[in-house]
Amino acid sequence: MSAESTRIVGLGASAGGLAPLEAFLAGIPPESNMAYVVVQHLDPNHKALLTELLQRVTHMPVREATQGMSIKPNCVYVIPPNTELSVVDGSLHLARPVEPRGLRLPINVLFSSLASALGERAIGVVLSGMGSDGTLGLQAIKSVGGLTAVQQPDTAQYDAMPQSAIAADCVDILAPPGDLPARILSCLAQEPDQNTPDVHSVEPDARSTPLQRILRLLQERTRHDFSLYKPSTLHRRIERRMGIHEIATLSHYADFLEHNPQEIDLLFKEVLIGVTRFFRDTAVWQHLAETTLAELLARDSGASHLRAWVVGCSTGEEAYSLAMIFTEVLEKLPQPHGFTLQIFASDLSPDAIATARRGYYPAEISSSVSAERLARFFSPRNKGYQINSDIRELVLFAQQDVVLDPPFTRLDLISCRNLLIYFDPSLQRKLIPLFHYSLRDGGVLLLGSSETIGRYTQLFSPIESKLRLYRRQNKVQSDTARLPVKSFPPLSWISKELPVPPSYSPPTTTDNLQTAADQVLLQVYAPAAVVVNDEGDIVYISGRTGKYLEPAAGKANWNFHAMVREGLRTPIGSALRQIGNQSEPLQLQTLQVQLPGGGTQSIDVTVQALREPAALRGMKMIVFRDIAPPQADPKNKNQSKTTTQQIHTAELQQCQDEIQALREENRASREELQSANEELQSTNEELQSTNEELTTSKEEMQSMNEELQTINSEMQTKLDDLALAQSDMRNLLNSIDIAILFLDQSLNLRRFTDRASKIISIREGDIGRPLSDLTTTLQYPELNDDARNTLNTLAFSEKQIATTDNRWFTVRIMPYCRLDNVIDGVVITLLDITETKKLERSLREDLQQE
Incomplete structure (x- = not known):
């Protein structure tokens, strides 16, 4: 087995780490065909005995790492004191620490190198220790699709490092150290063989396997299809939820999901957990700032307004990083330049989008954002940082499914980093043409460090292959540049489709006169009508409804409330809310609607809840009937005047009804706002109480820390005295x-x-x-x-x-x-x-x- 194909497990530990390291190595089965690299915080001034201690518990050879040592399977490599250990091209690389003692993070160094060198084949394990070393490294491994594992905090002597990794949502496996090897091997056993051809031509029945049952439940609940995600990724996320509920098999977990819809929501959030940080992969952002963005601005297209799309933006760090880089590039241009940028940032997770829109990040971002940028683009707030408004206004966040929703178009730059690694090859092959379709001529595509354009070299040419930067090819044959709209129908078409089987009528040799007459009557003389579901989306239209409905401007929207014309929205909306609680239809008389060509039309509207047949149960039908205008009769002017007065009275009553409905809605809104305000006040009081308790705890901790420092000083003095007494005794005996x-x-x-x-x-x-x-x-x-x-x-x-x-x-x-x-x-x-x-x-x- 070559060094490149060997799985490497990085083990990071600090205080209290010897016992879990021994338990982990003792639990590794013979011939695991993986290499193990151990990094522990060691005293830089003393010879380490870790190699000898670990050799006692494992049959594998344990060696202290040396410069350039090749990595072999079924071997353990231990970091020497006062060094930083990394993996480069299948061998070990040693370097002197740059940071002073106390600020060194050797576990992050190892894990980051594993992520860069191995991509999705990297494995990182964090064990007992103080501080947060290893968290950023696990995030790097998870961002490229690798496997991450952490010691269960209640089994650790010092749980700060495991807790930090858990708080960062970058943990795939959580277990005691002795159980981690078996759990890791179990996850690896579930990954498909890379040499197995990808076959999707024939889909098995949705109930054929427990995993497919789980994916079907997810799709029915969330309307998102995860069947084209990598099975290894899905297994890891599902296994974590199974561990929380102590469920042993996928089949039992699928049964559990069927009876607990709220668990489906939690699993959906688990699958969507994203890992990101500001300015990830510094070399990429440096090239963007110095070369790529400058070339985009210097194009001869004449476009001064640039558009960018960050796909899978998670909590917004990458979108804001792009906005900051663009701002810095513009500041270097001669004024005035007239260039602007609009960044569209999309993600499937509503929670991630909400976090990104808030633009508030913890103080830990100072490790990835320079002090200059923190001062220039952020404002300190509540022990964290708030993104400034000038950067926030450059980014538009939206919840979007890149697989199903229509893409953003006429773009100059697309950043889709570390998203494709979670998709299987068939879905990756569909997304690359989609990005080509969305970009303008000469547009730039940025992928993650473990992602490539694959076989689509005719669509994109490399700008910097190592950094995964590609430029859109403009002259593409028509057979290769298929419009992705055919492969990606709008979500509304899929999610709103009724599960009604098409009716089938056997062909007959003679025409049925009654059926033909009924069809003519329905098409010519039946009133216009629509059928809507509970959310107000139109699922069926009968007759001509152009007088009453019109498409809304912007993105295609088949919602009735968005399409209904002025004059009808308020009364029909009120009727739709009322009809759900009664069986009799509601009649709305003499409503006035503005016609497209000007003028008004009086109509009657009937709203009825449908309960039969079963396929239409829960839906509502809205029927429109025009009222013929009265004929002018010169012999009876008084009757005409009376009719006009009746029309005016009906219009006045309609306006009064609308005003009353608006007042009721306003009153309900005020009550909801008042209730929300009371809840916020209660929450504020609780937060103030919590803050006071934390302040008290902080003071107590400071006092305890001072006491411990005093005790430590006293103990050090006693040790010095004891050493002096021992020296005196030795000199006395010898003299x-x-x-x-x-x-x-x-x-x-x-x-x-x-x-x-x-x-x-x-x-x-x-x-x-x-x-x-x-x-x-x-x-x-x-x-x-x-x-x-x-x-x-x-x-x-x-x-x-x-x-x-x-x-x-x-x-x-x-x-x-x-x-x-x-x-x-x-x-x-x-x-x-x-x-x-x-x-x-x-x-x-x-x-x-x-």
Whole structure:
């Protein structure tokens, strides 16, 4: 397996990370065919023992990373101290940290390099630790379609790093560290084989698999079809919801969705979670500012108003980044220049669009936005940043499904970064021609770092292939540049289509006279009518309705309330609201409608709720009937005058009814606003109370921090005193020139003086060895037994012992008593009495001679 095809798992940990690292590596099955790169916050000034410690729990070889080391499967690579580790072209790259100690984020460095090098094959895992290192790296991996995993916070000794990743909504798998390897391998097993051909010609029945059942429920509930999303992406998002509800199988989760519609809404939000940040991939924005936008402004097209579309804008960071870059480019042009920009930013998630429209972002954006841009384009607010109005006005946000809704057109630039990676190849092949259709001649397409135009080289030419910048080809053969409208019908056509099977009449050899006559009567003499659903969308039209309805300006809209002419909107709208609670039709008499050519027409309108047949149940029918104007009779002017007065009275009554309806709507709106105001006041009081509690907690935390700092200082002082006392003791023992051995309760060597090493063969490496294993020149085979006896009986022992080199020592053995009066071993003192023995022998010899 080549280095390029090897899956690499990045493991990031900090404080309390050794235990979860060991649990993770111990849970990896044999021959996982993946490589593991471990980054932990290490002391830069001390040699690390992490490699040796991890080797104890895994059968895979654990190696400390070196510069240029090639990455092989089934191996573990550990970061050395005082370095930053990254993956470049299938090998490990080491670099000296740029940031000072305390501000280094080595986990982010590794994860970002994995995202750049491997794309959707990257895997990042965050374990126990303090701070937020790893969060930005996981976002980078998730943005290119990779897999992200985090240790369950309640199993971490320090949960700040896992909690930070969870708060950023960039986690695919959440589990205890020992379970993470199995969960990761399970997700990888669900990914389709890249070599399997993509077949969509024959769709199986929607109920054939649990995943298809889930997608059908999502489509019925949200009107959005996720069947062309990558199965691996869907499995990850669904598995997260399954884990929350502790559901083991997709089949059981599909059953759960059928009985819990609110869970479908939560799953919909889960699938739409987007990952983005300001100025992601700095080189791309630098090229846009220095080259691409300048070339667009310098074109000979004469267009001074540029239009851009940010597809899948998520919470708006990329759209605002483009607006800031464009503003900076315009500031460099000679004034006046007359150039303007309109950015359309669309996303499928209504929550993401709402966040983008607010334009408020947390203080953490300072890591990706320079201080100059923060001061120029943002205003500090509530410990965060608010986008300035001049940038906000350049961007128009809209909820849109790029697959089904009509695209924006006549564009100069399209940015669709890290969206195609979530779609399967068949959908990707449909979207590239759509972007070509939407761009003007010479327009620019910007894709994500893991995305390409594929086989559509005849539609786009590369500007900068590495940065995924492409220019629209203008001369394209007609057979290759198909209009994407055929492949992407408007959403209203799909979602409003009735599930009524077409009627089928068998051919007959003779005409049915009654049926033919009924058809003529319906077509010629039946009144105009429309059928609308609960939302007011027109689903069926009978007869000519041009007098009463007209298409609304702007985007195609088949809603009745948008199409009905003035004079009819208010009374018919009121009738539609009332008819839902009654079975009898409502009659609206003598309504006045403005005709297209001028003048007015009196009509009667009937509104009726439909309950039969079943296909039309819940819908409403609106029938229009013209009132013929009265014929002028010169013989009866009084009757004509009376008729005119009746018409005026009817018009006046209609106006009064409309005024009354408007008053009722106004009163209802005031009540709703008052209720909303009361709720906001209540929320404000709760927030004030919460703020006071947080302020109190902050003060308490500051106090605790000061206490901890004081305790830390005291402990450091005691450590210094202890080190000084230990130094004094060592110098004292060495200065008295007496051999001393300190043994523990097992008679293992604990400490010794330099003098003792000249009598007994010991050195620093012998600390912890039993006394019986030590070699000595003393002719004292009972030494170990006497020491054991002293330890058991607490009786002193003193003997004069000769050595093999004709020296004599007084060997004194006494118990080792701690300050708390606990016996914790023995002390053996060896006092050199060789000179005394010589003097004694000399005196004895002198006495014998006398």
